[in-house]
Amino acid sequence: MITRMSSLFLRTLREDPADAEVPSHKLLVRAGYVRRVAPGGYSWLPLGLRVLRNVERVVREEMDAFGAQEIQFPALLPKEPYEATNRWTEYGPNLFRLKDRRGADYLLGPTHEELFALTVKGEYSSYKDYPVTLYQVQTKYRDEARPRAGILRGREFVMKDSYSFDLTDEGLAKSYQDHRDAYVRIFDRLGLEYVIVSATSGAMGGSASEEFLAVAETGEDTFVRSTESDYAANVEAVTTIAPPEQSIEDKPEAQVHRTPGTPTIETLVDFLNAAGLGRTFTAADTLKNVLVKTREPGEKEWTLLAVGLPGDREVDFKRLEAAVEPAEVELLTETDFARNAFLVKGYIGPGALLANGVRYLVDPRVVRGTAWVTGADEAEHHVVDLVAGRDFTPDGVIDVAEVREGDPSPDGRGTLVAARGIEIGHIFQLGRKYADAFSLDALGPDSRPVRITMGSYGIGVSRLVAVIAEQSHDDRGLIWPRNVAPADVHVVVAGKDDALLAGGEKIAAELHEAGLRVLLDDRRASPGVKFKDAELVGVPTILVVGRGLADGTVEVKDRRSGDREEIAVADVVPHLLGVVRS
């Protein structure tokens, strides 16, 4: 089809919008793809809507290709199914809630596990019906505390969410793998640079889970990758390799020392090194015990939890939250310390913790046979050479110390470096949480019910438009990959006289005839304006119809590389077909 700029509903801006920070936001607004309507709410103008539709098309093709079937639910949903799974309350303030005229509670769907589960329950009842995978491309609503970065993080956004229903764990594993493979194909077709990281399952519940992160400096998620291997993981999910265990026999006896004025690791290390013990200590030789409290969902009472880790590392609170999920976790208050007199702040050691029944979990580096300097449970006193497995035995291991650049990669190859990414896809093996909530069973061949197991898989479709823009632009504007570009060719008529315009129209018609999507700049504007707009809009191939037309040539420019070549008018169609289809 031919889209004429003279009548296209489009106004480009010469200046960046004041409220935009990240490149994708600035460029999508400047190039007239989207306009802000409300915080976290954007309208799609013609060119933007085309890109969004193109992304959707790629997603649908790959979902359909492995047998997923598209359906669609309302965005406006009744409360009851979400009460059955407790998410009406658990989802918290991020859920958009509203009432109808009778006062009945509704919500705008943030994600649709409940509806999919109920729908399958309503239609299917035999093991012969399974497995099945359903998906939808739907507008989702989340009352984000702080929407930001244009359409990268909105309160209304388009998401593809799919759900697999299987009879067995092996079936679920296959459905999961099918999705993973499809996602790889989708993101490859969209020309994205991304990594797949193991993730925590978050509020969704469930076990195995991976995130697809598009690599972008402006991303909100931090992940680590190995310098040597293709290992990549969300920081919350990085596992620490435990050092080998050591023998206990050759360790000196634990000794309590008076260590006045040493409430912090730094002061303690300085004191020890000045105390003439005949060796040098570092912060990594100390065992720091951090006290927190946790509360299981539905419980009223908080439970103490002590985390022991090498003194040179801090507890990463996000990793801690992920580790104790679904329980909540908080730091201890002064009141808590006062209530538990055996906790001597600054001098807490394993002894008092274990003696008083406080659950004590340690960093993986604290293995049997390692000797530590740690608190002696008495103000101004520490114990040196307290040996794990001899002098104390922790209740277990918890891997929540901060991850640092330079730490060894968990796969044993290379070291870790940090990078930023934007979550574009997330796949989960949900398990039976939702099936349990709705008693979703199939009648098995032995006439006994089999509880269905589910997977849940999402792609941020509208976010992808911004992510592609984020990864594919330069200082002049957007540069769309061919698969999602709003047109195949942008024909610029570089002049205002009728002969040029007629020439441009004719070539555009021929390209259209040949099956290409043509954006024709037939405006009576000066050439400079048109060139600038073409670069801003970002169609990958620009065809300039200008002064060469009299000699029978036009110019083909590649938006990304800037390369240009003169082509005889007679050869334009086959040449461009070659460029576009390559």
Next chain:
RNA sequence: CGGGGCGUGGCGCAGCUUGGUAGCGCACUCGCUUUGGGAGCGAGGGGUCGCAGGUUCAAAUCCUGUCGCCCCGACCA
């Protein structure tokens, strides 16, 4: 929720300190010129200065309150 900033034609901004005709650039309309890198000249249209109250002869400007938005953090499939 904590911290910071901003609300003035469609967009980007100045004016506010020191109260007195609301201004600039872009965009838009008309005319002439120009025509391969965001053209020139001329003439125009368009603004309850976020909202409410107060001080004053007089408020975009000073005072009080309030609403909204943006950024950083917290939070977040």
